[in-house]
Amino acid sequence: MHVAARTQHLRESVIREMTRLALSCGAVNLSQGFPDFDPPEAVLEAATAALRGGQNQYSVSWGLPVLRQRLAERYRTMLGWDVDPDRHVAVTCGVTEAVACAFFAILDRGDEVLVLEPAHETYGPAALLADASIVPVVLEAPEFRLDPDRLAAAVTPRTRAILVNTPHNPSGRVFDAAELAALAEVAVRHDLVVVTDEIYDEILYDGLVHVAPGSLEALRERTITIGGLGKTFAMTGWRLGYAIAPSSLAVAVRGAHDFLTVCAATPLQAAGAAALQLGTDYFDRMRADYHDRRALFCTALDDVGLRAGRPQGAYYAMADFTGLRPDLDDLAFTHWLMQEAGVASVPGRVFYSDPAQGRSLVRFAFAKRLETLQDAADRLRATLG
Numbered sequence: 001m002h003v004a005a006r007t008q009h010l011r012e013s014v015i016r017e018m019t020r021l022a023l024s025c026g027a028v029n030l031s032q033g034f035p036d037f038d039p040p041e042a043v044l045e046a047a048t049a050a051l052r053g054g055q056n057q058y059s060v061s062w063g064l065p066v067l068r069q070r071l072a073e074r075y076r077t078m079l080g081w082d083v084d085p086d087r088h089v090a091v092t093c094g095v096t097e098a099v100a101c102a103f104f105a106i107l108d109r110g111d112e113v114l115v116l117e118p119a120h121e122t123y124g125p126a127a128l129l130a131d132a133s134i135v136p137v138v139l140e141a142p143e144f145r146l147d148p149d150r151l152a153a154a155v156t157p158r159t160r161a162i163l164v165n166t167p168h169n170p171s172g173r174v175f176d177a178a179e180l181a182a183l184a185e186v187a188v189r190h191d192l193v194v195v196t197d198e199i200y201d202e203i204l205y206d207g208l209v210h211v212a213p214g215s216l217e218a219l220r221e222r223t224i225t226i227g228g229l230g231k232t233f234a235m236t237g238w239r240l241g242y243a244i245a246p247s248s249l250a251v252a253v254r255g256a257h258d259f260l261t262v263c264a265a266t267p268l269q270a271a272g273a274a275a276l277q278l279g280t281d282y283f284d285r286m287r288a289d290y291h292d293r294r295a296l297f298c299t300a301l302d303d304v305g306l307r308a309g310r311p312q313g314a315y316y317a318m319a320d321f322t323g324l325r326p327d328l329d330d331l332a333f334t335h336w337l338m339q340e341a342g343v344a345s346v347p348g349r350v351f352y353s354d355p356a357q358g359r360s361l362v363r364f365a366f367a368k369r370l371e372t373l374q375d376a377a378d379r380l381r382a383t384l385g
């Protein structure tokens with residue numbers, strides 16, 4: 001039977017495939033970026049109460065009012081403009097859907113989106129489903145800094161948008177003021193929309209503070225700000241994300257979302273609203289826990305000669321393995337590591353349009369209990385140390 005050409009470029013996510021392999025061979029799974037611990041107790045209780053309390057039907061397509069209200073409050077501070085829950089917010093099924101809806105909203109056939117690579121594997125397929133494509137702007141390892149000239153040089157007459165993910169998966173970079181200013185300059189000069197992916201906006205280290213690109217004066221009118229609850233509250237399976245944008249962009253995003261998924265799961269949206277009410281002690285504790293995880297795991301990487309800097313945000317370590325196994329490429333190395341050490345990781349190529357760019361790199365996700373990370377560290381030391 002005929003299938004559409006666009007589907008021929010959609011393959012199983014390599015990251016999800018690594019998870020499957022890890023499960024089948026009993027490896028410690030540091031491939032896919034999800035926690036092996038539960039959301040906060042109060043949030044689980046709120047979900048149960050919503051399920052038992054009759055909140056089981058469709059919600060308003062763009063989100064349960066209480067959740068939109070909390071998001072609007074939060075983003076008025078983060079973005080510095082008067083976010084209206086009834087006009088500017090769309091709750092989606094995860095950041096993945098929010099990015100897809102943003103692309104459906106702004107891209108026509110043949111359009112291009114600039115994406116800083118390495119990049120999360122969802123953006124290319126999302127563009128493809130919108131009959132558009134991504135154009136990579138490579139951030140050079142090991143610093144992964146944005147080169148403004150490279151960004152400007154990637155613009156063509158078909159460029160419509162720049163996607164920026166900060167804190168950044170997989171590099172752990174938090175883009176600084178100079179990098180964001182350079183990005184804003186290119187966006188304004190070429191009249192581009194900025195689509196952000198700020199799913200790790202609460203997971204920063206060493207006192208760094210998140211700056212939403214859409215809070216920059218120059219970008220306010222042209223930014224679709226995207227975030228999600230999955231990482232912050234350890235609930236990636238709940239599929240809660242959102243997009244926040246000025247009216248003209250928000251209307252278009254909502255339209256796409258309405259006909260793609262109708263709405264996110266109603267009882268989980270109710271619990272998501274409860275999560276956003278947790279006090280600063282929850283966020284402080286969470287960040288302290290991530291510091292402990294980063295310290296334990298990145299020290300183990302150093303000890304065995306897997307060269308990775310310290311991430312500034314998010315919960316990944318991108319390591320160069322060539323000092324250990326120069327004979328292997330990234331795919332061979334991850335399979336070897338899974339078999340020999342029993343630790344699952346992700347080959348660098350997954351994050352690049354040109355697989356060769358990732359051939360010396362491997363990514364580990366450390367959003368795990370300390371016992372899990374200690375197990376992984378012991379296994380790495382036993383095999384590589």
Ligand SMILES: Cc1ncc(COP(=O)(O)O)c(C=O)c1O
Binds near residue numbers: 033094095097230240
């Ligand atoms: C940068 C980034 N964007 C998006 C996603 C997917 O988000 P969601 O599970 O909310 O769809 C992830 C998940 O790992 C991610 O790391």
